[in-house]
Amino acid sequence: MQRRRFLSLGAYALPASLLSSSLVPAAARAASTTPAPSAADGWRTFELTTQVELPAGSGPANVWLPVATSPSGAYQTALGTHWEAPGAKAELRMVRGASGIGVPMLAVAWPEGATPGARTVTLTNTFATRDRRVDLSQPPSAQAPRESEAVLRQYLRPTELQPTDGLVRETAEKITRGEKGDVEKARAIYQWIVENCRREGSVRGCGTGDVRYMLTTGDLAGKCADINALFTALARSVGIPARDAYGVRVATSRHGFNSLGKAGDVTRAQHCRAEFYAAGYGWIPVDPADVRKVVLEEVPGGLPVDDLRVRAARAMLFGQWEMNWVAFNHGADIPLPGAQGAPKTTVPFLMYPNGEVANARLDSLDPDTFRYRMNAREITT
Template sequence: MRKSLKFVLLLGTVGVLMAACGNKASSNVESTAKGTEQSTESVAATEKSTEKATEKAEVSEKKMVEGTVNNTVDLSKYEKGKKVRLWIPVPQSSEYQTVEDVKYDAGNAKAEMNTDDWGNQMLYVEWDENAEPTDRVVKLDLQVKREEIVSPELKEDEKAELPEDVKKYLEPSKNLPLNDQVKNKAAEVTEGKTTDLEKARTIYDWVIANMNRDESVKGCGEGDVCALLDTTMTGKCTDINSMFVALCRASGIPAREHFGIRINAEDITKNQHCWAEFYLKGTGWVSADPADVLKAVLKNNWTKDQAETKEKQEYYFGNCDAERMILSDGRDLTLNPAQDGEALNDFGYPYAEVDGVKLDNYTPDQFVYTYSFAKKA
C-alpha cells in the first residue's frame, strides 16, 4: 500500500514537473514567435526607411540653379531725331524653370509687356524722335530658379494621339523646310528603324557623328538646314540642333528648339544657347542637345569615340543641365507689336530697329546690351 502510494505520488510529481516544463516551453515558443514578428517588423521598417532615404537622395541629387538675372540695353549712341523701338525677350515659368519678380525701368519711354502668337513674352519699349539719346536705357531684372532635367523612363505608346498643341512642331519653317532634300536625308539616316524612339536616337547619334562645332560662326548660327547639308556640316548650337529638329520632323516626330541663355557665370552677355526636344508618345517632351556634346568635344580636344564624349552623349539624350534659362520658342516670328523688318529667325537676343532698320543683335558691344547673373548662395 505504501509502495502504491509512493508510486502515485511520484507520478503526480512528474506530471506537475512536466506541466511546468510544458508551460515554460510554450512560453519560450510564444516569446520566440513574438521576437520573430518584431524582427520582421524591424526589417520592414528598415526597408521602408531605406526606400525613403534613397528617394530623398535621388531628389537631392537633382541639381538646381537659382539667382538674379539683369539685362541692360543702352541705345543712347544713336543720334536724336530717330524713332527707336526695342523688344526684349522675357523668360516665363515652365515645367523646369520658375521666373518671379520681373521688374523693368524704361524711364519715361512708352513701355509694355506683350506676348506673340507663340506665347513668347517680351518687353516692348519705344522712343520717338524727340527723345533724348541718353534716355534710351532700359533695365530688366528677374529672379530665376532652374531645375536639372533628369531623363524619365522613355516609354512609347504608338497608339496614342498627338495633343493639338504638339502638332505645330511637325510643321516646317524657313530654315527647317520639309523638302525632298531633308526628307531623303531623314529616310537615309533612320533606315531600318521602326519606332519614334529608335529614330530620334539614331538621328541624335548621326548628328554628333557627322557635324562639328565651328567657333567662327556668328552668334548661335542661323540653323539653315539645307545650307548645312550642302556644305561643311559645321556650325554652332542653332545649326546643330536645327539639324536634329528638322530630321525628326521629316521622320514624323514632333521636335522643337528652346532659345535661351546660360546662367553659368557673372557676365553672361554672350552665353546664348539653343537646345532641342522631341515628343515621344507615351512619355511627352524629351530633351536632346547634340550641340553641347560637340561643344565639349571641341573645347576639350576630345575624339568622338573616347569615354568622356560617350558619357556626354548619353547624358544629353533625355537629360539637361540646370545652367540655362529659356527665353523663347519658335522660328519665323512676328513680334508684338510687329517689327518693320522680316520675320525673326529666332528670339534669343534683344531686337531693335532705328527708323525701321534692324540693328545687328549678334554684336552686343555695338547694339549695346549686357546680361549678368548673380547666383544665389
C-alpha cells in the first residue's frame, strides 16, 4: 500500500516570482505547526474525500485528481493532503498549463502487468475557508494586496478555448465603451453577462468554456465554466487580468440561497468562479454564473431577473464569494502526466477526477461509470 501525508504542496510550488496569489501554497509545514484557523475569526474547517474504484485488471491505468491548495489571499488555507492507493505509484505533481500556470494534482499510475485486483484511490483534503469580500464602495488603496507583473501577464494571455482577439475583443470593447477604470469596465462586463447569458440545465457537467463558440453562434447558454469563462475572456481582451477558479461546493449556503450550496455527497457539485485584478484593490471575486443559477434553480419554475432574490445575488457576487466552496486551481489546457488515451492528453481545466484504463479515457462527467464519489463534511471545532 502506498500511503502519504503532505500538509502543503510547498515542494511543488512555482518559482517565487510567479507565486503571489496563485493557488499554490507558499511553504511546507509540519502537522504540529499547522493548526486550523480560529472559528472566532470566521474560519470554517472542512474535509473533502474523493474515492475512486476502477475496474479490476492488470492493464495500465491512471487517475488524476485535483487537490485543495492555499491561495495567498486570506480566504482559504490547506491543512492536509492524505491519500491511499494500494499497488500504485502515487505522487503530488505540479504541472504547467497555459501561460505556465501551475496546477497541483494527485497523479496515480498502475503499470502494465500490475497484480490483478481492485484499483482504488482515496484522497482526503483538509482545509479552512472564510467568506471573501472586497469593499468596492471605498476608493482604491495603496495598502491593497499587489500582484507581480509576471503573474498579471499570465492572466492576460489567451487559452485554447478563451481567445482574446477578434469577436471577443470587439464584444468587450462595445460593452465597456465609455467606462473609466478597470473596476467599472469589469462591472459592465459582469452586468452584460447577467443580462444576456442564461444557465442551461441540459449542459453536461459545468460546460466546456468554449468562448469563441458562444460568441460566434450567439448561443450564450451554458453553465459556470461557460458563463464565467466568458467573463474572463472578455476582461482579458480589454487589458484586465482575469482568471477562472475551479473547485467544488462543500456546504449549504448561509446567505439564504437554496441553489448555491451543497454538503455531504458533492460528487456533482463542481463549480467554477472568476476574479479580476484592479490596482488599489487586488484580486476581486465575481460570479455571474451563480446569478443565473439563482434565476433558474432557486425555486421551481425559476425567477425573473428583477426578483429581489436575484437582485441580492447580483449585488453580492460582484466583489464577494461565500466560501462554502473550495478552490483547486486557475489552470487551463492542462497536460495529464503519463496520459496515453485518446483523443488528447490535455484537459481544458482540472475540476473533476480524470482517468484512463488500458489507454482509454474515462468519462469524468459520468461518476457512476467512472466509479468515483466525493464527500464533504464540516469539522470546525
